[in-house]
Structures are given as structure tokens and as C-alpha cells.
Amino acid sequence: MSKKRLQVGQISYTNTLPVYYYVQTEKFINKADIIQQYPAQLNDAMAEGKIDVGPISSFSYAEHAEEYVLMPDICVGAKGPVNSIFLFSKKSIEKLDQAKIALTNTSATSVNLLKILLQKCKGLSPSYTVMRPVLSEMMVEHDAALLIGDEAIVAKRSDHGYFVYDLGQLWYEETGYPMTFAVWAIRRDALEQHEELLSELHHQFVLSKNKSQRDFTEVVEYTVKHFGADTDFWHGYYSGLIHDFTSEQIAGLEHYYAYAAELGLLPKPVKVTFWPADSYTTTSMN
Structure with missing residues (x-):
């Protein structure tokens, strides 16, 4: 075969x-x-x-x-700013309780990271809608929008007047960990x-x-x-x-x-498993 x-x-x-x-x-x-x-x-x-x-x-x-x-x-x-995963918001992040947030349909990690940051770390309770990653469309009926990757980089460079939050930086500020x-x-x-x-x-x-x-x-x-x-x-x-x-x-x-x-986003905590198990050889180990 x-x-x-x-x-x-x-x-x-x-x-x-x-x-x-x-x-x-x-x-x-x-x-x-x-x-x-x-x-x-x-x-x-x-x-x-x-x-x-x-x-x-x-x-x-x-x-x-x-x-x-x-x-x-x-x-x-990233340990701090990742510079390609941004929350664009019409108001400061502390005022997003009960807000309507548009989420990109191109991500899983960043979407759930945002939920952790807003709900667990900041105690907020927004609602979410998944959309294609076009900032102008996302912000028509929403208070904030999450973009990742090259769409986020391009949107960050435009003159939109929104508050902009880097999720890598927010995570590091809240936990002291890289993401x-x-x-x-x-x-x-x-x-x-x-x-x-x-x-x-x-x-x-x-x-x-x-x-x-x-x-x-x-x-x-x-x-x-x-x-x-x-x-x-x-x-x-x-x-x-x-x-x-x-x-x-x-x-x-x-x-x-x-x-x-x-938060119930995963059924249980997960440990990282490498292949092969006995050859974790990265030269950058702390």
C-alpha cells in the first residue's frame, strides 16, 4: 500500500x-x-x-x-505586545460591560483570549457576534471588534479614531505570562x-x-x-x-x-505534549 x-x-x-x-x-x-x-x-x-x-x-x-x-x-x-491582534473599541475597555463585540471568524485562540481577558480578568459581561474580518462592517452595530493577523495590522494603521488594545499586552499585564x-x-x-x-x-x-x-x-x-x-x-x-x-x-x-x-471554554485544563516525547531540544529553554 x-x-x-x-x-x-x-x-x-x-x-x-x-x-x-x-x-x-x-x-x-x-x-x-x-x-x-x-x-x-x-x-x-x-x-x-x-x-x-x-x-x-x-x-x-x-x-x-x-x-x-x-x-x-x-x-x-509574544511576551507583551504581539502587534497583530487588536481589539478596536468605541469606548475604553473598562466600559465594555454589556457591550456588543464583533469577533473575527478567522481565529480561535484570540477569540477565547479576549473572553478570558474581559470576563475573568476584568469582570465584564459583553455579548459576542462572529463576523468576517472587515473593521468598517464590524463596527456598524457593535461597540468593539477583534481582528487578528494582517487585517489587524492594516486596520491599526488606518485613521479610525478607536481605542486600540493589544491582546498580547493585556494578557501580559494581567498574568505576567507570555502568550x-x-x-x-x-x-x-x-x-x-x-x-x-x-x-x-x-x-x-x-x-x-x-x-x-x-x-x-x-x-x-x-x-x-x-x-x-x-x-x-x-x-x-x-x-x-x-x-x-x-x-x-x-x-x-x-x-x-x-x-x-x-470559564467553560474547555472541558478541562490541558497540558502540552510534544513529539517525540524525549527530544524537546529547544535552545531557548529558560
């Missing part, structure tokens, strides 16, 4: 680019397909078995922790059939991440060309992101899962 090609997901956002930019894709010709989607789409495709490995919302990992394991060494997180927004997950049922290929893919991801972090210049030039803004903005943006899955990142993520369970 021939092996099926490995289905590799890729998030269509700039925040994962350092992990993919230097991957030698020629190593995977005839062995793997790379599929670009938004986080929420990848979450669904992974759950349905259409994607074998890729970056998904860290909340989605918690929902399927018995079916997935995580690649060590790589994630998307991990995306993780690279592997379906357990893909491990046996593709173990060697997955190992090489992980190796390529880590090499790309490390090379990018040593010098973001080439990644920034690519991003400016394809997404606009200037080099200073993107250098600052990439420098503020965390792509190393450190012990501190794990602690912050498991704290987030515990809060989510307290």
Missing part, C-alpha cells in the same frame, strides 16, 4: 513567515503538499484529517489534545506513516526560524514587497514575536488553558 502525500498546512499570515521562509521545499516534492489557509480554516482541516501537520490556533490544539502532538522549538507568541497564539501540531495518526518525513520537515522549520532570527533583513524585504508598510515597522514586528517554544511559553499557554476551563 503506497503512502499518501503528507498534507502540510501553512497560515496565510506574516507572523509565521520566519518558520517557512528558508524551508527547502524541493526536499518535499512528490512527498508533501503545502496548503495555505487562515488559522480557523486550518483548525477545521486538521480536525477533519485533511491536514496532517501545520500551525493551528493553540486553542484548537487544546480541543484536540488527545489526537495531536506538538512539534517542539516552534510557535508564534502563545499558534502551535505546530501533528495528527497522531500521521506519525507512523510519515515519521521520517515529519522529522525532516521539523528540522527545516527550525533551521528557517533560526536563520530568520539571526537576521530578519530578507524576511522583512519580502514582507514589505508583498504586504506594504516600511522596513522599520516589520523589523520591529518580527523582533517582538516569539517563535521559540520555551518553558516560559509552555507555562503561559497552560495558564491560558486553565482559565479557559474555568
Whole structure:
């Protein structure tokens, strides 16, 4: 019986680019397909078995922790401002009790992080509506709107006059922890059939991440060309992101899962499980 090609997901956002930019894709010709989607789409495709490995919302990992394991060494997180996940509001955040909030339909982690921040940390009780990520439409009948990724970056640069809150910064102020927004997950049922290929893919991801972090210049030039803004903005943006899955990142993520369970967003707290279990080798461990 021939092996099926490995289905590799890729998030269509700039925040994962350092992990993919230097991957030698020629190593995977005839062995793997790379599929670009938004986080929420990848979450669904992974759950349905259409994607074998890729970056998904860290909340989605918690929902399927018995079916997935995580690649060590790589994630998307921040300790403080993440600069691509924003709550835009017509009033200050303390005045959002009973407010109507529009949520992007492209996220799981950030949507639930916002609920934790507003309901558990600030004691507010807003109502939520899920919408496509267009700020002008979201704010017509709502007091605030949550955007993530490149849509959030573009909206932040526009002259809209709203209060703007960075969810990474809010989380850090409330808990003292960094936040991990995306993780690279592997379906357990893909491990046996593709173990060697997955190992090489992980190796390529880590090499790309490390090379990018040593010098973001080439990644920034690519991003400016394809997404606009200037080099200073993107250098600052990439420098503020965390792509190393450190012990501190794990602690912050498991704290987030515990809060989510307290609010009933998850049935129980979740612990992070890596593949392979005995080779957590990130050089950035605290």
C-alpha cells in the first residue's frame, strides 16, 4: 500500500513567515503538499484529517489534545505586545460591560483570549457576534471588534479614531505570562506513516526560524514587497514575536488553558505534549 502525500498546512499570515521562509521545499516534492489557509480554516482541516501537520490556533490544539502532538522549538507568541491582534473599541475597555463585540471568524485562540481577558480578568459581561474580518462592517452595530493577523495590522494603521488594545499586552499585564497564539501540531495518526518525513520537515522549520532570527533583513524585504508598510515597522514586528517554544511559553499557554476551563471554554485544563516525547531540544529553554 503506497503512502499518501503528507498534507502540510501553512497560515496565510506574516507572523509565521520566519518558520517557512528558508524551508527547502524541493526536499518535499512528490512527498508533501503545502496548503495555505487562515488559522480557523486550518483548525477545521486538521480536525477533519485533511491536514496532517501545520500551525493551528493553540486553542484548537487544546480541543484536540488527545489526537495531536506538538512539534517542539516552534510557535508564534509574544511576551507583551504581539502587534497583530487588536481589539478596536468605541469606548475604553473598562466600559465594555454589556457591550456588543464583533469577533473575527478567522481565529480561535484570540477569540477565547479576549473572553478570558474581559470576563475573568476584568469582570465584564459583553455579548459576542462572529463576523468576517472587515473593521468598517464590524463596527456598524457593535461597540468593539477583534481582528487578528494582517487585517489587524492594516486596520491599526488606518485613521479610525478607536481605542486600540493589544491582546498580547493585556494578557501580559494581567498574568505576567507570555502568550502563545499558534502551535505546530501533528495528527497522531500521521506519525507512523510519515515519521521520517515529519522529522525532516521539523528540522527545516527550525533551521528557517533560526536563520530568520539571526537576521530578519530578507524576511522583512519580502514582507514589505508583498504586504506594504516600511522596513522599520516589520523589523520591529518580527523582533517582538516569539517563535521559540520555551518553558516560559509552555507555562503561559497552560495558564491560558486553565482559565479557559474555568470559564467553560474547555472541558478541562490541558497540558502540552510534544513529539517525540524525549527530544524537546529547544535552545531557548529558560
